[in-house]
Amino acid sequence: MVVRTGAVSQHPARGELLNVLFEGRNGVHGNDRASVLIEQVDPRKVPSPKWGHRLLPGGCVCCAAVISFREKLPGVSFSPRTVLITGGNRGIGYAIAEEFVALGHRVAVTSRSGSGGPDGVLTVAADVTDTVSIDAAFTEVEEELGPVEVVVANAGINKDTLLLRMSEEDFESVIDTNLTGVFRVVKRASKGLLKAKWGRVILISSVAGVYGSPGQINYAASKSGLIGFARSLTRELGSRGITANVITPGYIETDMTGELSAELQEQYAKQSPVGRAGKPEEVAKAVAFLASDDAAYISGAIIPVDGGVAMGH
Numbered sequence: 001m002v003v004r005t006g007a008v009s010q011h012p013a014r015g016e017l018l019n020v021l022f023e024g025r026n027g028v029h030g031n032d033r034a035s036v037l038i039e040q041v042d043p044r045k046v047p048s049p050k051w052g053h054r055l056l057p058g059g060c061v062c063c064a065a066v067i068s069f070r071e072k073l074p075g076v077s078f079s080p081r082t083v084l085i086t087g088g089n090r091g092i093g094y095a096i097a098e099e100f101v102a103l104g105h106r107v108a109v110t111s112r113s114g115s116g117g118p119d120g121v122l123t124v125a126a127d128v129t130d131t132v133s134i135d136a137a138f139t140e141v142e143e144e145l146g147p148v149e150v151v152v153a154n155a156g157i158n159k160d161t162l163l164l165r166m167s168e169e170d171f172e173s174v175i176d177t178n179l180t181g182v183f184r185v186v187k188r189a190s191k192g193l194l195k196a197k198w199g200r201v202i203l204i205s206s207v208a209g210v211y212g213s214p215g216q217i218n219y220a221a222s223k224s225g226l227i228g229f230a231r232s233l234t235r236e237l238g239s240r241g242i243t244a245n246v247i248t249p250g251y252i253e254t255d256m257t258g259e260l261s262a263e264l265q266e267q268y269a270k271q272s273p274v275g276r277a278g279k280p281e282e283v284a285k286a287v288a289f290l291a292s293d294d295a296a297y298i299s300g301a302i303i304p305v306d307g308g309v310a311m312g313h
């Protein structure tokens with residue numbers, strides 16, 4: 001019996017009924033959905049949650065942990081990791097956190113207020129423009145969940161306007177958050193990753209960083225900077241079991257793009273050969289793969305999640 005990675009439909013809590021999608025190796029179960037009663041799960045405290053069991057349609061017993069299932073399955077490697085996502089209280093970061101929780105990882109997110117984030121994550125306060133707050137956030141996560149093994153630098157802002165109208169403050173503040181902020185976060189994370197001789201660094205850039213975007217000179221410059229960042233990091237730390245990759249989302253429906261005029265939103269959606277806006281969950285799937293054991297030989301790469309806008313660039 002195969003438990004599909006990412007098939008857990010909601011975050012588990014003690015006593016909760018959880019829907020899990022099963023796929024029978026011999027086809028017996030097809031795509032049956034089964035309910036599994038959770039006996040003991042607190043991903044923030046229990047590294048390998050124990051799951052309840054019940055009889056599934058077709059007579060098979062689902063027992064032990066879904067996580068153990070994944071560990072035992074040939075061809076599917078899974079190790080629960082401690083994951084920290086910056087800006088995980090909404091938008092893409094929130095979806096990434098949900099995905100990691102569903103996969104059974106120990107997940108922490110940051111927000112500036114110290115609140116928000118999906119059920120089952122530890123939310124800590126951090127402002128990526130402030131080194132002290134980043135250090136405090138990492139320390140809190142390390143104490144609660146153990147050393148951070150996967151860091152997703154997602155927090156970002158935009159201050160769009162044409163070059164001639166853009167103030168130096170507009171330019172610098174976007175660079176400070178989107179690029180220098182990533183430097184602060186990854187520098188703090190790298191100590192632990194080096195010690196563990198294993199790590200995943202995933203930077204959320206943008207299609208604007210490879211394709212350019214009028215009115216976004218500050219934003220595009222900050223997002224291109226992440227490519228040189230990840231590639232240099234790959235060359236510095238690649239031999240220590242640490243990968244560093246960049247994801248370049250296209251137009252994704254979040255608060256950030258919700259502020260755009262309806263006309264511009266329609267224009268962006270049509271620009272994509274897929275013909276629609278992307279969903280935060282679609283970015284999250286790519287992030288989860290890059291964080292997996294199976295992605296150990298992918299580093300310094302740019303992974304577009306843009307509906308084909310930049311044609312693989």
Ligand SMILES: NC(=O)c1ccc[n+]([C@@H]2O[C@H](COP(=O)([O-])OP(=O)(O)OC[C@H]3O[C@@H](n4cnc5c(N)ncnc54)[C@H](OP(=O)(O)O)[C@@H]3O)[C@@H](O)[C@H]2O)c1
Binds near residue numbers: 090091
């Ligand atoms: N949406 C898109 O179409 C799109 C496309 C390409 C790339 N991206 C990138 O994807 C990432 C997430 O975007 P999104 O659309 O999900 O944006 P969003 O909904 O506006 O969320 C932005 C997140 O970043 C956090 N953040 C902003 N400034 C911060 C700071 N100084 N310190 C700590 N956290 C800060 C926010 O936290 P608070 O709530 O605490 O402010 C929030 O969690 C960004 O890097 C963005 O550039 C988005």
